[in-house]
Amino acid sequence: MAAWSNTSLLQNTGLPLTGRSRFISQSGVLWSRDIRPDGRGLLKFRPIAINIGSISTADGSAIVKIGNTAVVCGIKLLANTLVVLSSAAEDGEIEVRISELVAPTPTEPDIGYLVPNVELPPLCSPKFRPGPPSDQAQVSGHFVAELIASSGCIDLHQLCIAPEKMCWVLYCDIMCINHDGALLDACIAALIAALRTVTLPHVDFDAETEKMVVHEDRRKHLEILSFPAATTYAMFEDDILISDPTAEEENLCSGVLTIVVQGSQLCSVHKPGGSPLSETQLQDCIALAHRRGNSINKMVASAISSPER
Amino acid sequence: MTMRFLFINFMAGMELLSDQGLRLDGRRANELRKIRCKLGVFTQPDGSAYLEQGNTKVLAAVYGPHQIRVKSKTMFDKALVNCQYSMATFSTGERKHRPRGDRKSQEISMHLRQAMEATIKTELYPRSQIDIFIEVLQADGGNYCASVNAATLALIDAGIPISEYMCACTASLGNGDVPLVDISHLEEVSGGPSLIVAARPLSGQVALLEMSQRFHLDHLPKVLDRALQGCRDIYNILDQAVREHVQAAGSAAGWEGDVAFAS
Numbered sequence: 001m002a003a004w005s006n007t008s009l010l011q012n013t014g015l016p017l018t019g020r021s022r023f024i025s026q027s028g029v030l031w032s033r034d035i036r037p038d039g040r041g042l043l044k045f046r047p048i049a050i051n052i053g054s055i056s057t058a059d060g061s062a063i064v065k066i067g068n069t070a071v072v073c074g075i076k077l078l079a080n081t082l083v084v085l086s087s088a089a090e091d092g093e094i095e096v097r098i099s100e101l102v103a104p105t106p107t108e109p110d111i112g113y114l115v116p117n118v119e120l121p122p123l124c125s126p127k128f129r130p131g132p133p134s135d136q137a138q139v140s141g142h143f144v145a146e147l148i149a150s151s152g153c154i155d156l157h158q159l160c161i162a163p164e165k166m167c168w169v170l171y172c173d174i175m176c177i178n179h180d181g182a183l184l185d186a187c188i189a190a191l192i193a194a195l196r197t198v199t200l201p202h203v204d205f206d207a208e209t210e211k212m213v214v215h216e217d218r219r220k221h222l223e224i225l226s227f228p229a230a231t232t233y234a235m236f237e238d239d240i241l242i243s244d245p246t247a248e249e250e251n252l253c254s255g256v257l258t259i260v261v262q263g264s265q266l267c268s269v270h271k272p273g274g275s276p277l278s279e280t281q282l283q284d285c286i287a288l289a290h291r292r293g294n295s296i297n298k299m300v301a302s303a304i305s306s307p308e309r
Numbered sequence: 310m311t312m313r314f315l316f317i318n319f320m321a322g323m324e325l326l327s328d329q330g331l332r333l334d335g336r337r338a339n340e341l342r343k344i345r346c347k348l349g350v351f352t353q354p355d356g357s358a359y360l361e362q363g364n365t366k367v368l369a370a371v372y373g374p375h376q377i378r379v380k381s382k383t384m385f386d387k388a389l390v391n392c393q394y395s396m397a398t399f400s401t402g403e404r405k406h407r408p409r410g411d412r413k414s415q416e417i418s419m420h421l422r423q424a425m426e427a428t429i430k431t432e433l434y435p436r437s438q439i440d441i442f443i444e445v446l447q448a449d450g451g452n453y454c455a456s457v458n459a460a461t462l463a464l465i466d467a468g469i470p471i472s473e474y475m476c477a478c479t480a481s482l483g484n485g486d487v488p489l490v491d492i493s494h495l496e497e498v499s500g501g502p503s504l505i506v507a508a509r510p511l512s513g514q515v516a517l518l519e520m521s522q523r524f525h526l527d528h529l530p531k532v533l534d535r536a537l538q539g540c541r542d543i544y545n546i547l548d549q550a551v552r553e554h555v556q557a558a559g560s561a562a563g564w565e566g567d568v569a570f571a572s
């Protein structure tokens with residue numbers, strides 16, 4: 001039996017129809033009753049699964065699945081460490097980590113760095129080829145970085161070890177392992193969930209001798225001031241708006257809209273072109289995004305506090 | 310860069326095997342690490358698999374056979390197998406700056422391609438391409454072996470014909486003369502020799518053999534033997550997983566009776 005390439009029924013027509021018409025022609029009955037090909041209503045969301053802390057080599061990790069879209073976020077801490085003095089001295093092992101010198105910038109001497117990075121490897125979707133980061137990866141990466149900076153969810157002052165001398169760098173690597181639409185939703189959720197599990201070791205910095213002592217066993221959690229959550233919508237011509245599109249729907253749609261909320265505040269609205277949206281539709285989307293944001297945050301909170309972890 | 314200075318009681322004896330015959334993680338010399346695997350974990354690739362070997366966690370995705378991307382590499386009589394091995398930046402103890410493209414990853418990609426080409430029936434798909442992508446989420450030794458095993462499962466999930474499973478296993482020598490199977494990262498860096506074997510387990514044909522460090526020629530047969538036995542044990546585990554997966558998929562589709570397998 002020859003192997004099949006993973007094309008879906010919807011994309012196999014070979015007819016150059018517009019997005020909605022393509023849907024209608026294949027599942028005419030369904031769309032007229034406002035049911036999408038995967039059985040959801042137009043404004044329904046896919047189930048979310050969250051797994052925290054499964055990557056033990058990372059200092060904080062989270063895996064988020066929204067429907068079939070799966071995203072892993074791993075966070076690594078970096079600082080200039082000279083000697084580790086901790087209870088590890090008992091079993092005779094001293095770990096000497098010599099990493100890059102990390103000094104704060106001269107203009108902002110008392111904050112650390114948070115470096116998010118989004119990776120869309122070729123394994124997550126046939127759209128991505130091996131090679132340098134695709135446009136979509138770079139755009140998503142930039143979006144996440146801007147969002148974290150502007151939302152103020154992390155106070156970078158807590159990453160400072162000694163002003164003008166030493167600071168922590170949090171490298172947040174978000175990797176998509178299966179791309180089935182709503183990528184930004186999953187990326188933001190995974191990043192926030194992973195950040196909530198990161199612990200910073202306590203550091204004693206002697207200003208005179210410029211020696212640092214890292215206490216691996218005394219750790220404290222990062223203080224996260226707010227929890228942004230993203231919701232993606234897709235627009236079709238004839239004013240159809242659907243929430244949480246799958247990859248198929250994203251391919252066929254005429255525009256996407258991503259709304260990020262935190263608590264009761266609106267954090268970001270990202271609408272890269274596409275067919276126009278009326279104001280009432282936008283307001284409805286924002287309201288729906290608020291509700292979904294709350295449920296995502298509740299889920300992350302329960303995953304973190306769950307005893308099986 | 311990380312420099313791990315293991316203190317005196319480690320350096321002196323390189324004690325990979327204790328007096329009671331237990332290794333650093335509590336295993337016996339001939340015990341594999343716990344293997345957990347799952348086929349068909351993702352929807353986008355044609356075939357996918359997730360495999361855990363101890364603390365090493367690997368994802369494999371297979372796309373194809375599909376049209377060849379680089380026309381100049383077209384082969385008129387068989388398919389082109391393209392492998393990419395990539396390690397997540399958070400997969401190792403120290404953050405990996407270059408997930409792919411560094412020499413070690415390229416070497417492993419090439420070895421992976423060579424091992425899989427030895428078992429995929431490429432003559433059935435001339436002028437086309439099969440992509441195998443490996444992503445290591447957590448690395449704790451035996452990365453190459455876990456990748457080969459995961460790639461085999463992903464190929465089976467994609468329905469690409471293979472002559473036989475391709476299983477890979479590492480082996481080493483502990484205390485100078487006891488062969489150890491399936492070595493972890495700690496055992497790898499302790500300085501002992503390490504032998505990596507990728508083989509077709511049932512026929513015993515070796516596709517790839519790689520060795521580092523050195524040990525006396527007299528020890529080679531037993532280390533190789535131990536590695537091949539490891540491959541056979543891994544084969545049993547993988548085959549069991551494949552059968553369960555097909556059973557589950559089949560019963561969901563309403564197949565009746567036992568599923569017949571060609572052995």
